Amino acid sequence: MSATPPNSGAPTGPRRWLGLLAAVALVCGGIVYTVEQRTQDARSHPVVVRTSTPTPGTPKATKPSKIAAAVAARRIAVDTILLRRAQAVAAGNEPLFLADLDPANKKLIAAQKILFANLVEMDFGELGYSQAEERFDPAAVRAHGSTTYLVRVLMRYQIPKVDFTPVTTELGYTFIARGGRWLLTDDDDLDADLGPGAHREAWDLGRIEVQRGPRVLVVVEKGDTKRGRAIVRAAAEGLGEVTRYWPRKWAGSVFVIALDETDVRDARFADEDIESAASTGSTFSSLPGQDTADGTVAGGYIVINPNERDRVDEILLSHEITHVATADLGGYEPLWLAEGSAEYVSWRGIEAISGPAEVGKWEQEVIDEALPQLSALPTDAGFYQNSADVYGVSWLAVRYLVQRIGLGNVEDLYEDLARNGNDQAARDRILLTRTGLTEATLWSALATYRPQR
Template sequence: MVALVCGGVGYAVHDREQDARARPVATATPPKHPNQGTSPPTKTAAAIAARRVAVDTILLRRSRAVRIGNERLFLQDIDPANTKLRQQQKVLFANLVEIGFGQIDYNQAEERFDAAAVRAHGSTTYLVRVLMRYQIPNVDVLPVYTELGYSFVNRGGRWIIAADNDLDKDLGPGAHQEPWDLGRLEVHRGPRVMVLVDKGDTARGRAIVTEASEALTEVAAYWPRKWRGSVLIAALDDNDVRDARFADEDIESAASAGSTFSSLPGEDSADGTVAGAYIVVNPKERDRVDEILLSHEITHVATADLGGYEPLWLAEGAAEYVSWRGIEAISGPGEVSKWEQEVIDDALPTLNALPTDAGFYQTNTDVYGVSWLAVRFLVSRIGLQPVEDLYEDLARSGTDQSARDRILLTRTGFTEASLWLALKDYHPPR
């Protein structure tokens, strides 16, 4: 465990560039004789090592500050001259403490370079991609990761944090856009539910907890997978939260379920390892959040850890199946039959195949309705439990079209092409 004070020798950008240019190409070197001495480290190498220790110490101090609830310790390494950053960090600290992380750690991933940041902060600027590893009790089954980017500078022999957003454009989707990064939060809890709203939005937070609790009951009743997890819902006055971008192409979406990762994409594998999902509500739709909307999104959360390789028509069709079963329980079968006929009459003729993953969320066609109809058709043919088994198999192993068709054919007797033809001839019983 590093337990050194945050000091060190400044290591300027110019020095790093000179060192890189001067470094010889690696070649095989014969092993040293046991009696040969070891060359002392260069001044540059010593500076790099000291800097790394100093930065590691700062990151250890920040995680410890959150765990023990010590704001002074959390702010200790923030540039004292940057009043805006210090205020933002106070808000961040308050959010982290209120959420109550059971585990939180910050670790250096790798150094990055940004010329604009160097111009802004000076020649000693050291930019680092940082991995925040955390676990929210009763939400995250496993510790999960998100990315940050910190800019460190050396002032008078002491390393401090000068900025936390210089690398945002170079990080993954949703990085530095977690709910706790965006503004002062208010946390509301229920059994298996955590809701994050803007500070003071108390009535909304309580209402969403109630709706989410009812939605959890619907998911348990209408989807056979025995999921015992919990759900985090962020309903903030912000268009960009995590990987949800409601100001862009998703503006018509009422909510989005975005993955959490126990291993980030590009770390151990290209796709990463999905651990679960959080729900983000479109700020324009916050007044219309109900158990029907949330039952759809919670179905995504309940299936998120299966792998994510299922086709979108199955993922969205299953979520629509659950939410429409909830509508049926409230309004009776007439409402469902009416929409089913509308999909058959109006949506099916506009397509030539099942909705594809590419462009699924950008089309004006009712791909949600067609996807729901396909799942409803399969349930009528083989039963709900076999459809859930199909979902799990495809989510884990449907990595390409041939794998999808093989799994679908084995479990249902259809390929995607033959399923589409059967769907076009489908006449639901009335």
């Protein structure tokens, strides 16, 4: 996901408050400039900033341009709209949420009514919106008129008992000036220019229903109550398996999204992930590009492939919950370790149900059939497109390491790699220090591995 850093150049202290007062006065006066007027005014009225007191006879400083004043007024007006929308959700006040919509866009109004109901049902502990940077799209200007203002908006929220810290997602809003006020006239003009999964959160995709259990939150289509409750039970069992079979002490909760949608967040089951039963995508307290290039991962949400919703069980969810339980460590671990660890936990659950014979049978199949298809451990590049059983080989690698150094040490290895394994040299150094192996020698060991029965 890529994002553009928000504008952080706003003045602070008394100067900022003076600017706000001036801008509010301009909003009340109904000052609005078109795209053409902005361009002309910027050329003919440059802003001059003086840092010293002028001496007698020195020409007075040029007043701030009309365009600068109008931009400041617009920013305050839009900030006020965004604040009102967050306050409306907190208060359960639908008229306030809809008050700043373009009355001519009936489709938008209908969609925003559904969005409001969903946001209220999510019961956020924290919710806020802020402007990032302005965007420009000539097609949007042609569609909405010369006062069109497109802006990337950061939605910051926290789901109680799910998010350890507030997390951020992106939206793109289109505003127009009409009758001396700014109105939200569209919310998807910028979708194609936002990061993967933006404006594709669970609450953005039609009317939802939320089912809750201890440390579990499940979102399904409105009225899909039976399925939602069944997934809550399966998730609770999967959570118990992760607690039993993965040593990291993790007090988090699980958010499962099971909608009739093939494109939710950054899970795209209509294309490359069509065969996946589920996907765990990261949440970010700071989006990539916002403060750092990689962003700051806060956790993860599970999205179920709509074609697999009737087959969700604790085995599938224990795999995905392992990803959630490790999501905040950094994300630099190799995929063979991430997927192999998740498979290790889920197969421990299978072993508890079916006994060690079932696990031994699959282990032998991996050795006989999957290993010969590869010449090295599965690489990150192309991992999910590989036709070989990369999940099985990854599981075998983790199973081998558990036998060699113990599960607790494998978890320590995972955490070290997730935080610090940002290139191959670092990965091999960490792996060698903690296991006595590199990825290459680990592969060689697997190639000659003969498990004891």
